[in-house]
Amino acid sequence: MKILALSCSPSRGRNSDTMLDYFILGMKEVSDIEVEKIYLEDVPIDTYRYENRLGPSPHENEFAQLSEKITEEISGLVIATPTYNFSVPAHLKNFIDRIRFFALDLDKRNRFGQPVGMLGGLKTYFLVSGGTPNWAEHILFFTFPAFWLRGVFLYFNAKVYGAFYSGNIATFKNAKILEKCRKLGKRYAHKVVLQKGQGILENIFWRPPQVK
Numbered sequence: 001m002k003i004l005a006l007s008c009s010p011s012r013g014r015n016s017d018t019m020l021d022y023f024i025l026g027m028k029e030v031s032d033i034e035v036e037k038i039y040l041e042d043v044p045i046d047t048y049r050y051e052n053r054l055g056p057s058p059h060e061n062e063f064a065q066l067s068e069k070i071t072e073e074i075s076g077l078v079i080a081t082p083t084y085n086f087s088v089p090a091h092l093k094n095f096i097d098r099i100r101f102f103a104l105d106l107d108k109r110n111r112f113g114q115p116v117g118m119l120g121g122l123k124t125y126f127l128v129s130g131g132t133p134n135w136a137e138h139i140l141f142f143t144f145p146a147f148w149l150r151g152v153f154l155y156f157n158a159k160v161y162g163a164f165y166s167g168n169i170a171t172f173k174n175a176k177i178l179e180k181c182r183k184l185g186k187r188y189a190h191k192v193v194l195q196k197g198q199g200i201l202e203n204i205f206w207r208p209p210q211v212k
């Protein structure tokens, strides 16, 4: 089973990127798991506009390859990102805006009139770094990327296996947090192999409206 690890911080080797590296170490401890790491920054993606709504433009080769990888090859997607202004870096936001051509079926509508998600087989996990201490993020969780990313990918009908936030600005050299990431990676990969269902929170709070 193949898992794609998408590193979305422009700062390589810093917090979320290192969290991802340790998560990958954990995933690789599970047999039958193959992991590929990609820096989203290495994939040029034009800003979303009506004209490119149906897929990559002819010059967007890397984006076309990444889209094909997600739809055809992978079982799991791990996104590692910093928190930027209560959200994610612009390039990640744009990537998520652009993938709607394969993430949503605009010809089908659920009972609220919304398009239907098409990422049914994808198991996701989110690693988020931020400058806000963990205790404050726990209280204001709904203003942080882990909450938003869960919501978006559930809307796309993907399975969400969880999210981990670190508010330590020196996470990249914090052995305890990185060891936690390794363990979480191993647990996530086990769940992918066993095709487990998602957590209770995802099923109760974020469950997208059913299709008619």
Ligand SMILES: Cc1cc2nc3c(=O)[nH]c(=O)nc-3n(C[C@H](O)[C@H](O)[C@H](O)COP(=O)(O)O)c2cc1C
Pocket (backbone or CB within 6 Å): 009, 010, 011, 014, 015, 016, 017, 081, 082, 083, 084, 085, 086, 087, 129, 130, 131, 132, 168, 169
């Ligand atoms: C432009 C910018 C905006 C930021 N906005 C937030 C924010 O809204 N909330 C927060 O907790 N941290 C914020 N931070 C802090 C980063 O999320 C934090 O330093 C994080 O650890 C960086 O992760 P990285 O090393 O993976 O890039 C911001 C940092 C930058 C550069």
